[in-house]
Amino acid sequence: MYIFFWSADEALDLSKLPAFLVEILATVLLLLNIFHEIMGRGYIVQDDVEGYLSKLCEQKADPVTGLLIGQSSTQRDFVVMAIRTPQKEESAAAARNSVDKEWVTEHARQVSRMLPGGLSVVGVFIITDADAKDALTTLRQLLFAVENLISSEHLWDPADDDVTDCVTLQINPKTRKTVCRTFDIKDPKSVAKPADWKYQSGLCSSWATVSCSLNVDMLLPLLNNRTSTGNMEECLKEGLKAWAHQIECGLCLIDGKRLPEDSELTVIQRRNLRQTYTAQLLITTENKRLTDVIQQCGGSVSVTGAIHSRAYLHSNKPKARQAEKLLKRDVVSTVATRVQMMLEELLASDQESKGSCRDKQQKELFCLPHRIFCPLKVSGPLCVCDYQFSDEDLSEVPERLKEMLDIDAAEEDLDTRQEMTVEITGCDVTPEPTQEKVEAPEHKKNYIGVAMATAVALLATAASMLYLNDI
């Protein structure tokens, strides 16, 4: 029997030791092991983040909160950027000195929509010279609120290999001392565990990208007498859940090959220096429907078109199984996000049809916003994304990126080529009723309201079912 000390160079041959010493050794090692576990996770952080947090320390405001963005896997944890919580315009001076939990979580929700697959909100930070214990309590509350809100919007089930530890970082602006802890957000009674926080350069360039363009074709019935936007939302949520399940169960090919789950992506192309992979998704309809074959309905809603989906993996031994999981989740969340954004728009600008039109056939077409990518750095593949409605100007995107993600981007940096916009002009369908352009005030959270132009027609790209007035 041998025991290898993790610091010793040679193995210790236990058969030569008396029995009681062996027992003592075993106990000591057990304790060391436990200690090692308690030592916890280690976060490797892009060195820019240090500068960013430093600058925030120099601001007069206290406390300053924000989000930490990165990727956690069973092997490693990475943080690629930090984002301060944006200022609330209307907040009184007094309120600026306390943490607005709802504001922080809402910001996190919006930010989460702007992150492609593989990147997520992995933690929160606070810059304050308040008492360390109080700060930790605040951080803990924020962390749980943020993570619970974000995961409540997910349309997929958590996987066994999901990491549920998230990080809190507390920085004292005067001493610059940082305290880093993790909590297990699956466990409401979780206690803080210490974690390592190490800065490293070049982190942003070592990522692999898996992407695809995917067709969506959903047709769902609207229940009788329940065709308002609110009810359309319920109906769409159900339909999206079923579609998300199909995607989750789908077969994934990467660069045309079906890889065994535990294999690494680099198996496919050893010379793939740019580390970009294209994925294909094959789905089946799983179960036989047991509900009524023909049902009465008050209408229907369809979503047809294509989206571009992307996921990033840290390139140190990227696993095929993780690539597949992250890409599928991005597929589902990008479609769900756009539908959600469109519904929020409709609810906000009060697009309900009035009573007089209830008898006539009424068809409305809404362009879902399309996805635009913006690189985090000049070099390196990591991008964040934003959604642009068809009637918005491209110049609004950098404004939003600055406000939400605190990054400076120029219009020229934006990648708008991944998705095409659909032109909707003049149409045969009788529009009902005349809709005028609504100028909504600029909200921090809302995108500018979309209203339908009076004459619309569709440039057909996908096979969808349109029922015109005179069949």
Next chain:
Amino acid sequence: MVVVDSESATILRVKGLLEFRCQLDSTDEQLVRNAISRTFETLRSQVKSESCVLAVSDSPVIIWPNKDAYATPEEITPSTPCEDMHQWIQADEQETSGKKSSKKKSKKSSLSVINLRLMTEVTKPGPLSAPILTKTVLKSHFVSVTLPLDCVVRTGSSDTIKEYVLYTKHLLIEALTHQLCEMEKVTLQNMKGMTLLVPEPVHFLLPEPKGLVTVVYPAGVPDSQLVTQRKELHQQFDLPDDRPYFRRANAYHFPNEPYKDGYLRNPHLALTHPTLDNGKVYLVQGIYSYHHYMQNRVDDNGWGCAYRSLQTICSWFRQQGYVERPVPTHKEIQQALVDVGDKQASFVGSRQWIGSIEVQAVLSHLLGLTSKILFVSQGAELASKGRELANHFLTEGTPVMIGGGVLAHTILGVAWSETTGQIRYLILDPHYTGAEDLQVITDKGWCGWKGPDFWDQTAYYNLCLPQRPKVI
């Protein structure tokens, strides 16, 4: 087309579910039919499109039939023979993963089947147009059906993978589109107002050379209401109109779909039949299940042999599609005899024996069948009943229950020589008490060929010969 030798034929079976959805904004019949036809047309173009994918089950091979693409492990190239393709299909679930074993099909078993799954590729090379949400407000009806596609294509197995993929995929796509057309026809035929029946494909194995044939039936409609359709099919395939081929119970059982009830089917097929001078073998036709002592936790050891033989006969009529009633239990058999007045009420739950006459009565009362009774005063006379038994198996082909002495057995066939008079009987013995082990049953003669000395030469015997109803 490669000439198909039925011994070496391979069946490609494609199964998949397709979602059929459409909105009917009018209840006018013609408009509804148009809408349904349009939706079927959309599904047909989907099957013919580049997003249609066939994945070979239990293997890593994926084929895009409408474009020249496939995903396979590196070892398979277009010129790999199909025999080797079987290597990639795991024969047994019990095999450890990673082991490649070839699927050996014994000559006695039926066709070799390769199963494929129909899938849809949702990814396409971009960039493509961003999605549009269309909201239609209209009081209408919404149709939502999952169509169970199930097609078979027969090919020769000597093709290489390349020929397989290039040639066979056209056949598969043709088969799928043809089935969608059939489904459309059946759906429209069975539409009544605003109700729709789901079309379901069923496969039937017709006598050679017709082979496997697929028929689309409306779900939920019992066989009794599909007589016209069956008459048409019999005419179309030139089949005799006195025995069923197209009832749902006649559906072909694919080799990779084990029967879930645990009974052995046709154990006699594992035997080698005797050769007699100028003799011929006359066997039971179709499929039966082997019923014997101790099954279903009923301890009928010593008294239930005739009941078990009767159960075997009932299983034959059920599997040939003549009856839908499940195989009766001992109690149900006893109750039937009480109901016809043959026995007292105390008979139910007892361990009393029954004989051929009772078997005939139960077949008549429970299943509506007629049977002939053959009587021999001495076991030795059975040797002279060769012609009658041979005729029975030729025309009726049903299992025969024989009772006499103190035993009951089932006769599944005879080997008989008209010139020499030599005779052998294929016996299925209900006295077996063991597990459903085909090896044991055939090795130990529980299902086996016996000579005339098998019978008690001095006892008298009654034989019950069930008659086929002349229906389709």
